[in-house]
Amino acid sequence: MYQVIIVDDEPMIREGLRSLIPWEQYGFCVKEIAKNGKEAFELYQRLKPDLMIVDIRMPEMGGLALIDLIREKDSTIHFIILTGHADFSYAQKALSSRVDGYLLKPLDEDELIDLLIQIRTELQRHNAINLLKEKDQLWQRDLLIKETLSEPIDEKNLMPFYEKWKGHGLLAERYRIILVTVPESMDKVHASLSSIANEKKDAIPFSICTFNGVILFNDALHTEKKVAAYIQSTKGYGAIGATITDPADLYQSYEEAQSLLNQTFLFEEATFITKDLIAGVQEHESEIVTELSMDHYVESLSITITLGQIESCQSQLQEFTNELIKRKYDSQQIKKNIVHLYSMVINRLVLNDSRKLKSIESTQFSTSQIYDQHHVHAITEAVSDRFTELIHLVYSGGKESTIKRMLDLIKQQYDQNLRLESLADLLNYNSAYLGKLFREHTGEYFNTYLDKVRIENGKKLLVNGYKVYEVSEKIGYKDVDYFHRKFKKYEGISPRTFQKQQTAIK
Structure with missing residues (x-):
């Protein structure tokens, strides 16, 4: 609706005009009425109407003075003069002030309606033009912004650019x-x-x-x-x-x-x-000087899963993921490395105890669940949930004691670098206290028990014809001389002598 202000010093004219015309039918609504030019000017400043219907002779400020005052600021507003004076000089002055109509009292309703229809058409045309101008300005502005963001501005074009920007x-x-x-x-x-x-x-x-x-x-x-x-x-x-x-x-x-x-x-x-x-x-690339130790995380995760340590498993997985992020790996590299880690951990668990294979395969999980994720936290959560599932279904051992799980771990992974201090950290125990518990349960120190398990498995390999250095490596002794000393300590003879004796018996 286009807004209208009626200005007349006669109350009956003001109120009558407001109720006489079905304004809304022609696209207008009367917002305010005023009794003189001064009051009307204040309303104009506040409302900025589209049309003002103005009497000529009024106290304090007449209609023509009001029109001139507004015309100094506004060239688009429309005016209709409604007066009881058929004075040519008034009409001439009104035309010079670009008034849309000059109506005499008593008002002819049809004449006013005809003028309203004309003014509405003009307002619609003007608004359509303004809308097109605004759209063009917005298009030009958006184009300028896109050009500015796309590439540096050539130095020779800087001044025109600043002018457009302003x-x-x-x-x-x-x-x-x-x-x-x-x-x-x-x-x-x-x-x-x-x-x-x-x-x-x-x-x-x-x-x-x-x-x-x-x-x-x-x-x-x-x-x-x-x-x-x-x-x-x-x-x-x-x-x-x-x-x-x-x-x-x-x-x-x-x-x-x-x-x-x-x-x-x-x-x-x-x-x-x-x-x-x-x-x-992320850390700066220059701060990352060591290679990513996949084997370390595989060994650590397989141990924590076997021990049933959910929190330790989750923290190690997060630590591995953080390592990938710090090295600024992209999304595909991160996914590939986590899939590789997961596969190696599962292979290690099965290798340590092949009886678990059927149980592991029964819990459905596909590496596509890793590749389908959209952010690294979802990947870490998916793999963490999978490892937790394995702990609950396969490796937790129900209510078995901590020492029982340690014994199972030694039995399955005696060839790994098992240390009491590391296991104590994973199990949230003091290492001295855990060692005491282990000795009370087994009658042996942790390292002694581990050595004996290794030697027993080494004896089986020697009987099967493996060379001494091969046996040393397979049971977790990287130094073959150290293996010699340990074997002789517990068996009283060297590994080679033991092998010869077993061959002779056969």
Whole structure:
């Protein structure tokens, strides 16, 4: 509806005119009435109406003076003069002030309606033109923003660029780029960002390539928080680039935000990624000097699973994942390494106790469950859940004691680098206390018990014809001379002599 103000010093005229015409039928509504020009001018400043119907002779300020005063500021408003004076000089003055109609009292209703229809048509045409202009300006502004974010501006084009930037009302002391990616259509995201940006008028939304985002002007903390809340509610991701002062360098903030948004694999949904957040999970490449020790994690995880230590298993898996992140592996490298770790752990468990194979295979799990995940935390959780399932179904041993599980571990993994201190850490025991418990239960010190298990398994290998150095390595002694000493300590003869004696008996 187009807004109308009626101005007349006669109450009956004001009220009668308001009720006489079916304004809404012709696209108008009477917002206010005024009894003189001074009062009408105050209403004009507050309401900015589309049409004013004005009497000429009124106290304090007449109609023509009111029209001249408003025309100094507003060239688009429409006026209809309604007067009881058929004075040519008045009519001439009204025409010079670009008045749409000059009606005499008593009012002819049809004449007024004809004028209203004409004015409505003019207003519609004017609004349509303005809308086209606004759309063109927005298109030009959006094009300028896209060009600014896409690549550095050539030095010879800097002055024209600054003029365009200023012409679109984009000047500010500081700028930052926020990019978002959420599980909604590009148009819907753009509409949501537009709504947020319009609240404080301190940001401009844009769409470029597959990204939606906003340019923040100056601090714009309210808008930044609102965008972060939007990302949280939609379970998407957002990233914010560096603050810059020269709009010609805005592409740098965009590129940084884009780079951060490419790291979504490292974070759970609903995360607002900043440079500081990335720094918290990644170390500089120069700080990583050692190779990734896959064997260490395989051995450690197989031991914790066998011991039924869920928390230790989860922490080691997280530690392994953090190592991959610190080395700045991409998503496919991380997935590949975690799949490799999982496969090696399962192979180790089966190798240590082949009787467990059927139980392991009965619990369904496919490595595609790792490759299908969209962020590293979901991968870690999936593998952790799988290992926990194995602990509960296969390796926990129900209510068996800690020492019983240690004995099973030695039986299955005597060839590994088993140390009482390491097992105590995994089991959350003091090593001296755990050693005491072990000795009370078995009558042997931990290392003595381990040595005896190794020697017994070594004797079987010697009987089967393995060479002494091969047996030494297979039962966990890297130094063959050390194996000689241990064997002679417990058997009273050397491994070679034992082998000869067994061969002679056969």
